[in-house]
Amino acid sequence: xKIGVGLWCLxxxxxxxxxxxxxxxxxxxxxxxxxxxxxHSFWLSEHHGYHDGYCPxxxxxxxxxLEATDRLEVGTGVLLLPLHDPERIAAxxxxxxxxxxxxxxxxxxxxxxxxxxxxxGLDMADRVRLMNAGLDHLxxxxxxxxxxxxxxxxxxxxxxxxxxxxxxxxxxxKTVVDTLVxxxxxxxxxxxxxxxxxxxxGLLRNLWxxxxxxxxxxxxxxxxxxxxVYAGLGWGADDTGVDFVAQIEExxxxxxxxxxxxxxxxxxxxxxxxxxxLVVCRIxxxxxPTEALWEVVQRIGTELVPLVAAS
Amino acid sequence: MRVGLDLRGLxxxxxxxxxxxxxxxxxxxxxxxxxxxxTEVLDAVTVARATSAVAVAVFVDGHTAHPTTIAEExxxxxxxxxxxxxxxxxxxxxxxxxxxxxxxxxxxxxFALAPPPAQTAMPVWSASEVAVAELxxxxxxxxxxxDARRDxxxxxxxVRWSGELLPLARHLATRAAGPDFPQIVADMADVVxxxxxxxxx
Numbered sequence: 013x014k015i016g017v018g019l020w021c022l023x024x025x026x027x028x029x030x031x032x033x034x035x036x037x038x039x040x041x042x043x044x045x046x047x048x049x050x051x052h053s054f055w056l057s058e059h060h061g062y063h064d065g066y067c068p069x070x071x072x073x074x075x076x077x078l079e080a081t082d083r084l085e086v087g088t089g090v091l092l093l094p095l096h097d098p099e100r101i102a103a104x105x106x107x108x109x110x111x112x113x114x115x116x117x118x119x120x121x122x123x124x125x126x127x128x129x130x131x132x133g134l135d136m137a138d139r140v141r142l143m144n145a146g147l148d149h150l151x152x153x154x155x156x157x158x159x160x161x162x163x164x165x166x167x168x169x170x171x172x173x174x175x176x177x178x179x180x181x182x183x184x185x186k187t188v189v190d191t192l193v194x195x196x197x198x199x200x201x202x203x204x205x206x207x208x209x210x211x212x213x214g215l216l217r218n219l220w221x222x223x224x225x226x227x228x229x230x231x232x233x234x235x236x237x238x239x240x241v242y243a244g245l246g247w248g249a250d251d252t253g254v255d256f257v258a259q260i261e262e263x264x265x266x267x268x269x270x271x272x273x274x275x276x277x278x279x280x281x282x283x284x285x286x287x288x289x290l291v292v293c294r295i296x297x298x299x300x301p302t303e304a305l306w307e308v309v310q311r312i313g314t315e316l317v318p319l320v321a322a323s
Numbered sequence: 324m325r326v327g328l329d330l331r332g333l334x335x336x337x338x339x340x341x342x343x344x345x346x347x348x349x350x351x352x353x354x355x356x357x358x359x360x361x362t363e364v365l366d367a368v369t370v371a372r373a374t375s376a377v378a379v380a381v382f383v384d385g386h387t388a389h390p391t392t393i394a395e396e397x398x399x400x401x402x403x404x405x406x407x408x409x410x411x412x413x414x415x416x417x418x419x420x421x422x423x424x425x426x427x428x429x430x431x432x433x434f435a436l437a438p439p440p441a442q443t444a445m446p447v448w449s450a451s452e453v454a455v456a457e458l459x460x461x462x463x464x465x466x467x468x469x470d471a472r473r474d475x476x477x478x479x480x481x482v483r484w485s486g487e488l489l490p491l492a493r494h495l496a497t498r499a500a501g502p503d504f505p506q507i508v509a510d511m512a513d514v515v516x517x518x519x520x521x522x523x524x
Contacts, residue, residue: 032438032441033406036402036403060395060437061434061436061437064437065437067399068395069364069392071364071365072364072365072368072399072403073403075364075368075369076368076372079372097387097392099360100360100387102361103359103361103362104361104362104365107359107362107365130433131391131434132392
């Protein structure tokens with residue numbers, strides 16, 4: 013099992029206001045650290061027009077981290093494909109793939125905020141059509157590793173039948189994960205096994221390596237706080253189907269319950285229960301101080317990576 | 324008049340890094356990149372990572388990308404380059420204006436660019452505003468082109484140049500700076516230090 017870290021969202025939030033240029037510099041320092049401690053990959057995330065500057069253009073920062081490293085792989089977790097021109101994304105992906113010696117991964121999702129579609133003159137009602145057309149264009153024109161970010165079985169099948177990797181976001185139980193993995197695999201088999209090799213499964217998991225009870229509680233509070241960002245994104249969306257505000261405590265409880273906080277040994281035992289090729293450790297919250305984030309990236313590389321390398 | 328180096332169309336990224344770093348070392352004002360729709364800002368990131376002072380000018384295809392997408396990519400580039408981005412948008416004037424307003428932190432059709440760029444007055448030019456000249460290694464011919472552009476009131480010139488960069492920097496960029504360049508300074512510099520400094524970079 014390979015271990016990545018993420019998600020770098022490049023925000024300056026109300027809980028931790030900063031200069032954006034410093035946020036981008038810090039990202040490059042973290043990419044360098046992740047490479048030095050033996051982490052497989054480094055993942056970025058996208059939104060548009062959000063007050064805290066949540067990164068709206070993932071490929072330029074991906075290029076910067078790839079330029080600054082030699083072995084680290086860099087991925088988008090995820091790029092919102094319906095909001096982009098697929099031909100431009102294909103050209104950029106091919107360029108990043110070739111220039112980095114194959115270290116770029118294109119992960120793609122659909123997006124769920126109407127305002128983001130509106131900002132590009134699009135209607136969110138068209139997102140499934142745009143997503144499918146974009147994926148079909150990319151699958152025929154790009155050699156780089158590609159993943160589809162999914163939260164539902166139809167999406168898992170969308171990835172599987174095109175031979176693309178499955179990228180599952182964090183807050184799901186093992187039962188749901190297993191269902192998505194099975195849907196992905198059967199769609200791939202029914203489509204005649206495109207690509208010849210079973211496409212990989214990636215899992216985004218909320219986790220933190222911590223020792224004492226106090227450190228564990230502190231880490232869980234950081235995980236809970238991450239939900240504030242999503243509550244904020246929900247306020248900008250009136251038809252996502254989720255009432256982010258009314259559900260905030262419930263959602264935070266769910267996020268906390270889905271998180272794995274403990275020693276590297278405990279986390280490795282938990283991760284080994286999953287049938288995954290890649291786990292992206294979700295640690296990129298805005299609330300932990302940089303020093304705490306730095307320490308956990310070091311510990312993921314030096315403690316967790318060796319424990320799951322053989323699985 | 325300021326002189327920049329036009330590296331559009333250079334396919335070799337290693338060469339792009341080397342030439343951008345050398346252009347900066349030799350005091351040129353800017354490096355211009357951006358040839359293929361979709362990869363323009365990736366080229367600009369390569370230049371930004373290889374340099375620390377030159378303006379990072381990027382020619383973006385405004386026909387395939389939405390104005391919001393262009394503005395978002397340029398804003399991110401401005402942070403990655405520590406406020407050195409210069410956007411050249413190849414599109415009609417309303418599109419260029421849309422990109423410019425977003426990058427100047429105006430709310431356009433209810434949408435505010437996030438993050439805004441680091442620069443207060445982000446330069447956003449239309450493609451027709453960009454002056455480009457192909458110069459060969461005949462420095463005397465180069466001088467007359469530079470003199471004509473400078474005397475016509477041009478504020479900048481991007482040069483396509485295939486030779487060593489030192490003669491461009493020593494003889495032509497210097498000459499472009501003002502109307503009274505004493506040519507003997509460049510000629511004597513060639514006598515005192517005839518070797519290009521590439522080995523020292």
